[in-house]
Amino acid sequence: METFPIFPSWLLTTTLVFFMFYMFLYTLRSKRSSMAATKLPPSPPKLPIIGNLHKLLGKPRHQALWQLSKQYGPIMQFHIGSKPFVVISSPFMAKQIMKTHDHIFCSRPFSTATKRLTYDYLDIAFSPQSDHRREMRKILMSEFLGPKRGRLFNQVLVTEVETMVRALALHPSNVAVNLNTLFLAMVKGVVCKVAFGNNYRQQPINGPSWEVVVDEAQEMLGGSIGDFFPWVGQFIDQISGWSRKMENCFTNLDAYIETVIDDHMNQTVEEVGGDEKDFVHSLLELSCKDNSSGYRLTKEDIKALIMDVLTGGVDTTVVTLVWTMSEITRNVRVMQKLQTEIRNHIGTKQKVDVTDITKMTYLKMVVKETLRIHPPAPLLIPHECMRHCQVGGYDVFPGTSALINAWGIARDPTVWGDNAAEFYPERFEKFEVDFEMVPFGGGRRSCPAMNTAPTTVEFVIANLVYWFDWEVPNGLKNEDLDIQDEGSLILRKKVPLCLVPTKYNREESVCCKNEKLVV
Numbered sequence: 001m002e003t004f005p006i007f008p009s010w011l012l013t014t015t016l017v018f019f020m021f022y023m024f025l026y027t028l029r030s031k032r033s034s035m036a037a038t039k040l041p042p043s044p045p046k047l048p049i050i051g052n053l054h055k056l057l058g059k060p061r062h063q064a065l066w067q068l069s070k071q072y073g074p075i076m077q078f079h080i081g082s083k084p085f086v087v088i089s090s091p092f093m094a095k096q097i098m099k100t101h102d103h104i105f106c107s108r109p110f111s112t113a114t115k116r117l118t119y120d121y122l123d124i125a126f127s128p129q130s131d132h133r134r135e136m137r138k139i140l141m142s143e144f145l146g147p148k149r150g151r152l153f154n155q156v157l158v159t160e161v162e163t164m165v166r167a168l169a170l171h172p173s174n175v176a177v178n179l180n181t182l183f184l185a186m187v188k189g190v191v192c193k194v195a196f197g198n199n200y201r202q203q204p205i206n207g208p209s210w211e212v213v214v215d216e217a218q219e220m221l222g223g224s225i226g227d228f229f230p231w232v233g234q235f236i237d238q239i240s241g242w243s244r245k246m247e248n249c250f251t252n253l254d255a256y257i258e259t260v261i262d263d264h265m266n267q268t269v270e271e272v273g274g275d276e277k278d279f280v281h282s283l284l285e286l287s288c289k290d291n292s293s294g295y296r297l298t299k300e301d302i303k304a305l306i307m308d309v310l311t312g313g314v315d316t317t318v319v320t321l322v323w324t325m326s327e328i329t330r331n332v333r334v335m336q337k338l339q340t341e342i343r344n345h346i347g348t349k350q351k352v353d354v355t356d357i358t359k360m361t362y363l364k365m366v367v368k369e370t371l372r373i374h375p376p377a378p379l380l381i382p383h384e385c386m387r388h389c390q391v392g393g394y395d396v397f398p399g400t401s402a403l404i405n406a407w408g409i410a411r412d413p414t415v416w417g418d419n420a421a422e423f424y425p426e427r428f429e430k431f432e433v434d435f436e437m438v439p440f441g442g443g444r445r446s447c448p449a450m451n452t453a454p455t456t457v458e459f460v461i462a463n464l465v466y467w468f469d470w471e472v473p474n475g476l477k478n479e480d481l482d483i484q485d486e487g488s489l490i491l492r493k494k495v496p497l498c499l500v501p502t503k504y505n506r507e508e509s510v511c512c513k514n515e516k517l518v519v
């Protein structure tokens with residue numbers, strides 16, 4: 001019996017064969033035409049397995065990528081192992097990523113360390129885009145960086161800076177001070193006192209010191225072999241000891257944060273005191289009730305927020321202070337002009353107030369110029385693309401990470417002129433900045449402290465150059481100060497900054513060595 005009486009079987013078979021052949025041709029054609037329509041950014045030739053990794057060998061990443069961008073253009077496709085990147089090297093392309101397509105490039109890539117150190121992506125800085133992350137960012141802005149905490153922040157900053165200035169005034173004459181150590185103690189003091197109520201210097205944490213653990217965490221956040229070479233890389237992470245080191249680092253930091261939270265939970269209402277509430281007190285309050293968006297913080301959320309403050313807030317500020325002092329010391333003209341501005345402004349007053357800073361225009365230009373020439377995060381934090389889009393006429397697909405070369409863009413002579421490599425703060429008298437320098441990133445993932453952090457740096461620098469003159473030790477000229485850098489996630493001065501302070505004698509307007517300071 002025939003199955004389809006009005007359709008003879010030979011006709012059915014022939015139709016089916018033709019249909020399948022047509023579908024095959026159609027698929028082939030559409031595949032070809034979609035390939036032809038896809039325009040990927042230019043890319044250096046890749047090697048099997050490692051991709052373009054070999055192109056990064058022997059030089060810091062931001063420098064190697066900047067060099068390659070000269071050959072391949074302001075948007076360049078790049079592979080490290082199996083992971084695709086686009087490297088962004090011009091203000092126009094940076095604007096495309098952080099403004100035009102900000103809603104598409106506002107996620108972050110996965111990595112083993114970011115997942116672990118952020119309590120499975122409960123934080124702000126390293127988590128993929130989500131409603132939870134937006135909520136966390138709002139909380140940090142209102143409870144730590146906003147005006148609510150402003151009074152306490154200024155109080156603590158002034159006290160810590162006065163302590164630092166007093167210590168410097170008592171320093172033996174002609175002996176160099178290690179400013180890296182000094183700045184770290186001061187910034188840590190400010191951040192910890194505003195966030196936790198005290199420095200927690202004495203708190204026991206298992207194993208290495210607080211500074212070592214935070215340093216290690218930052219190094220780990222830069223990525224591991226396993227992030228770029230699944231399977232083999234993860235195996236290497238295991239046998240090289242990286243995974244164990246990361247686990248130890250997490251355990252140490254978590255123990256520290258746990259101590260801070262438990263101490264706060266054990267405090268009585270009287271101990272807390274209305275005006276003196278710190279960041280952790282506020283977070284704990286938020287964990288007892290829904291906030292205006294109907295969200296209630298968990299203990300893990302609080303830990304992730306503290307982790308962001310520790311890993312994001314301390315080192316970046318210290319590095320900026322070190323670079324600012326380095327540049328003004330080696331640029332004697334800038335130092336003298338800055339001292340004149342500050343000393344004229346303060347006049348016969350007994351001290352520098354936070355409010356004085358707003359009127360010091362040259363000081364602001366000096367800090368801005370430092371952030372231009374030494375952006376602490378030279379490639380920012382990668383912005384991950386969430387869906388297909390076109391950037392500068394090229395296709396970029398989801399899962400691609402954008403590395404924005406803040407370091408290269410801010411030194412480009414085609415943008416900044418022939419003196420791009422020179423430390424010249426006066427350039428900002430005329431230059432209106434848009435995406436020509438992005439030391440704080442941009443868009444939804446920009447640094448939430450971009451308005452407050454420069455003020456902290458300005459206040460510290462104003463005090464240091466007001467109260468002291470600075471010299472490079474060992475008879476070297478100030479102009480010869482070594483400013484080599486190192487690092488990938490954070491770009492630091494390679495050798496610690498050691499300088500000799502000489503107290504400024506306000507009465508005689510001459511310098512006399514090592515007098516007691518009246519602050």
Ligand code: HEM
Pocket residue numbers: 124125126137140308309312313314316317320375376377380381382383438439440441442444445446447448449453454
């Ligand atoms: C001079 C000091 C600072 C510099 C140069 C700096 C720089 C940066 C940069 C480059 C980013 C990445 C932006 C991007 O990917 O587009 C960032 C993100 C971030 N910074 Fe800062 N930062 C500084 C101070 C601080 C401070 C004091 C805090 C606060 C506690 C902080 C908290 C954060 C957080 C939470 C993020 C993640 C933002 C997000 O992904 O939404 N930073 N910072």
